[in-house]
Amino acid sequence: MSGADILFDFLLAALLVLLAWRALAAPQLYQAAIFFIAFGLAMALAWTRMNAPDVALAEAAIGAGLLGVLLIDSLAAFTRGRERGEAGSKHCADEGTRARPMPRVSQAVVAAAGVVFAAVWVTAILRMPEGGGLTAIAGAAMPESGVAHPVTAVLLNFRGYDTWLEVGVLLLAMLGIFCAVGKTGFEREQRPAHIDPLINWLVRFLVPLMVLVSGYILWLGKTAPGGAFQSGVILGAAGILLRIAGFRTFGRLPVWAWKTGLVFGFAVFLAVGAAALPAGRSFLEYPAETAGAWILIVETACALSIGFTLLAFFVCLNAAGGCDGPRQPNRTN
Amino acid sequence: MSPADWATFALGAIGAFFFLGGTLGLLRFPDLFSRLHALTKADNLGLGFIVAGLLFQTGSVAVGLKLILIWGLALFASSTACYAIGRHALTRSGTATGEEAENERS
Amino acid sequence: MGIFYIVMTLFLLANMAAAMARVFRGPTAADRLMTAQLFGTTGVGILVLLAEAVPQPALRDVALVFTLLAVLVVLAFTRGHTGQAEEARSRGNGGDA
Numbered sequence: 001m002s003g004a005d006i007l008f009d010f011l012l013a014a015l016l017v018l019l020a021w022r023a024l025a026a027p028q029l030y031q032a033a034i035f036f037i038a039f040g041l042a043m044a045l046a047w048t049r050m051n052a053p054d055v056a057l058a059e060a061a062i063g064a065g066l067l068g069v070l071l072i073d074s075l076a077a078f079t080r081g082r083e084r085g086e087a088g089s090k091h092c093a094d095e096g097t098r099a100r101p102m103p104r105v106s107q108a109v110v111a112a113a114g115v116v117f118a119a120v121w122v123t124a125i126l127r128m129p130e131g132g133g134l135t136a137i138a139g140a141a142m143p144e145s146g147v148a149h150p151v152t153a154v155l156l157n158f159r160g161y162d163t164w165l166e167v168g169v170l171l172l173a174m175l176g177i178f179c180a181v182g183k184t185g186f187e188r189e190q191r192p193a194h195i196d197p198l199i200n201w202l203v204r205f206l207v208p209l210m211v212l213v214s215g216y217i218l219w220l221g222k223t224a225p226g227g228a229f230q231s232g233v234i235l236g237a238a239g240i241l242l243r244i245a246g247f248r249t250f251g252r253l254p255v256w257a258w259k260t261g262l263v264f265g266f267a268v269f270l271a272v273g274a275a276a277l278p279a280g281r282s283f284l285e286y287p288a289e290t291a292g293a294w295i296l297i298v299e300t301a302c303a304l305s306i307g308f309t310l311l312a313f314f315v316c317l318n319a320a321g322g323c324d325g326p327r328q329p330n331r332t333n
Numbered sequence: 334m335s336p337a338d339w340a341t342f343a344l345g346a347i348g349a350f351f352f353l354g355g356t357l358g359l360l361r362f363p364d365l366f367s368r369l370h371a372l373t374k375a376d377n378l379g380l381g382f383i384v385a386g387l388l389f390q391t392g393s394v395a396v397g398l399k400l401i402l403i404w405g406l407a408l409f410a411s412s413t414a415c416y417a418i419g420r421h422a423l424t425r426s427g428t429a430t431g432e433e434a435e436n437e438r439s
Numbered sequence: 440m441g442i443f444y445i446v447m448t449l450f451l452l453a454n455m456a457a458a459m460a461r462v463f464r465g466p467t468a469a470d471r472l473m474t475a476q477l478f479g480t481t482g483v484g485i486l487v488l489l490a491e492a493v494p495q496p497a498l499r500d501v502a503l504v505f506t507l508l509a510v511l512v513v514l515a516f517t518r519g520h521t522g523q524a525e526e527a528r529s530r531g532n533g534g535d536a
């Protein structure tokens with residue numbers, strides 16, 4: 001590692017700390033959102049420097065792309081609510097977009113948690129097992145995994161349980177949003193009378209390309225960084241792009257179709273996992289010869305569902321149009 | 334260094350120059366529209382030169398095409414983004430000089 | 440050749456860091472958003488260079504995803520007319536950044 005290498009890493013680390021601090025301390029939520037987007041971009045670079053391109057890919061898709069859109073659009077929803085002059089939303093527009101300084105008690109709690117976390121982190125690094133812990137065992141089992149990329153083997157085969165539950169968490173989050181906002185967002189989708197011709201053109205070119213790249217990343221997961229999650233995020237982003245431009249998404253689909261789409265990944269994962277049980281294997285244990293095919297099926301289903309779910313997040317939050325007034329205290333920071 | 338390396342070096346340096354120009358423009362230009370102009374043009378030109386330089390180093394056609402795709406996408410996306418931001422600022426401020434952006438500083 | 444890539448990435452990163460000043464200064468919301476765009480383009484430059492330098496071909500895919508999703512934030516912003524009103528409000532309150 002040369003001096004320039006180390007300089008690069010130091011500059012990146014300093015930039016990350018500065019961006020994180022500004023994202024927390026910015027006087028307005030809009031600025032905080034911009035700093036957060038920049039932080040996501042810098043974080044993706046940092047992951048590449050730590051030789052974790054899988055995480056970098058996820059961070060690029062989620063941290064820099066998707067979360068930024070959700071944040072900016074949620075802020076826009078406040079403003080729209082204010083412009084419509086809805087009862088109660090005046091309050092939330094004025095208060096909601098200005099970041100309030102954190103109370104001293106919260107600051108103390110955060111600081112204490114930070115110290116504890118740092119201590120645990122340092123201890124963990126000092127006690128890192130020789131030879132990389134489970135790496136050797138995972139490496140030895142690679143031929144049975146059905147894929148050539150170790151990260152995919154761990155996520156979808158060796159620790160498939162975790163990934164299945166993560167898909168479940170996403171589904172639960174979606175149900176939570178349904179409880180709060182209802183599916184009015186899907187029904188309220190209207191195509192505006194006029195779509196900007198240039199944006200229209202962009203969408204018609206970019207959305208098919210995004211779907212293509214989504215499939216490419218999904219397929220790539222077998223041999224290189226990529227896979228269901230990153231692929232699903234890009235798919236969701238394609239849907240969000242359609243929605244932002246004013247096209248209808250869920251509103252075009254029959255109710256059963258989007259309901260199926262939302263639970264599809266979780267259900268297929270469960271079915272594939274359970275199919276192993278009658279054959280005398282344990283839950284989610286694929287037969288070694290056909291493991292690759294099973295993983296591809298599960299990943300495809302999950303990618304579709306993740307894309308659907310993220311789009312549903314956006315559509316629901318977008319249609320919520322600000323907050324419901326004083327009922328919600330502004331826990332925005 | 335081989336001729337290909339020299340080509341990469343030269344094109345990369347030109348690319349870096351344009352990136353510098355973009356950043357300087359963003360920092361020094363007086364109003365929103367000229368900043369927009371500096372950013373979306375200079376940076377993508379810089380990226381184009383860097384990509385062109387890297388094309389000399391890639392061993393396979395597929396990698397080269399992917400690099401070109403990345404640059405093409407960046408061009409496409411940022412020109413549309415430039416249009417969207419410019420139009421947005423124009424409809425908000427109502428002047429072609431971005432007067433509002435200027436006034437906001439005072 | 441290796442040192443060339445590192446110097447280039449370092450230079451681009453320094454560009455990013457310098458451009459941060461524009462996020463601080465604003466003055467309009469669109470300015471801040473543009474800086475985020477600059478971060479994206481510069482980040483793509485760094486990624487394609489690193490992909491060649493490390494070498495780690497997967498970084499080109501990261502760069503591809505970067506470019507694909509970069510425009511979404513801008514469209515979310517321009518459609519929503521956020522920020523501008525917000526900045527105006529904050530000036531009214533004297534809370535400039």
